[in-house]
Amino acid sequence: MWGLNAHAGRRIGGLRAGIWLDDQVYRGAIGFAGEVGHTTFLPDGPLCNCGNRGCWETFASQKALIERLRAGVAAGEKTSLPVSGGRLADVTMPLIVEAARAGDPLVLSALEEVGGYLGLVIANLINTFNPNMVVSGGALSLADTFLLPPIRRTVAERAISWAREAANIVVAAHRFDSCVMGGVALVLHDMLSHPRLDVPVGRRSSDGKFSRKVVMPVTDPKREILTSGQQI
Numbered sequence: 001m002w003g004l005n006a007h008a009g010r011r012i013g014g015l016r017a018g019i020w021l022d023d024q025v026y027r028g029a030i031g032f033a034g035e036v037g038h039t040t041f042l043p044d045g046p047l048c049n050c051g052n053r054g055c056w057e058t059f060a061s062q063k064a065l066i067e068r069l070r071a072g073v074a075a076g077e078k079t080s081l082p083v084s085g086g087r088l089a090d091v092t093m094p095l096i097v098e099a100a101r102a103g104d105p106l107v108l109s110a111l112e113e114v115g116g117y118l119g120l121v122i123a124n125l126i127n128t129f130n131p132n133m134v135v136s137g138g139a140l141s142l143a144d145t146f147l148l149p150p151i152r153r154t155v156a157e158r159a160i161s162w163a164r165e166a167a168n169i170v171v172a173a174h175r176f177d178s179c180v181m182g183g184v185a186l187v188l189h190d191m192l193s194h195p196r197l198d199v200p201v202g203r204r205s206s207d208g209k210f211s212r213k214v215v216m217p218v219t220d221p222k223r224e225i226l227t228s229g230q231q232i
C-alpha cells in the first residue's frame, strides 16, 4: 500500500510516496526512499526546488497545478478564480475544487493535465513495485472527483496489465490530514509492535522505591541493543 501526498494551505506541496512493505514503512538506506517527486521526468524541464530540472514534482503535484493555473491566467484563459493585475491571486485547494465544480474551464483543464501526469507516475510505480493498493492523500485528494478519472485512464494505458489489475487505486480516508495521521499511525504501530517493560533495579530506599529502573525489551530481542541497560 502506498500513499502519494501533497501538502495544502499557503505552503504549496510537492509529491512524495510512502512505501508500505511487509507490514512496515520501507525507508531505504538512509530514510529517503519514496522521493518520487524528485525523480526526473523531463531532463530540460522546469526548474525544481531541489535544483534539478524536470522533476516529476514540477508536473504532478499541487505546486504543478498552481503553476498551470498561473500560466493559464497569464495567457488570458478565462477563469472564475481571483485574478489581480492580470496574475492569479493566492488560491487554496477548496477554492480550486469549488471552481471545478462550477465548470471553470481553466481549472478543469489544469486538473485533467495534472491528473494525467499523476497517472504516469502511478503507472511507473505500479510497474516497479507491483503493489496491491495505491492510496492518494493530501491536498490534491480534495479534488479526487476530477483527478481520479485521468489517473485511472492513464494507468490503464501505461501500466503493465497484470500489475495494473492487482493495484486498487483509492483515496485516503483522512484525505487532507493523511500525512499527519500516517505519522501518528507509524508511532502507534512501532509502540505496539515493540512494547517495553520498566524493570526496577538497585538498592531499595527507605520509602520502598528502587534507586533506578532499566528498560527491558519484551518481545523483540533485536531491539535489546537499543534498550537493555538504558537508565531512566
Ligand SMILES: [Zn+2]
Binding pocket: 037, 038, 039, 048, 049, 050, 051, 052, 055, 057
Ligand atoms: Zn526536484
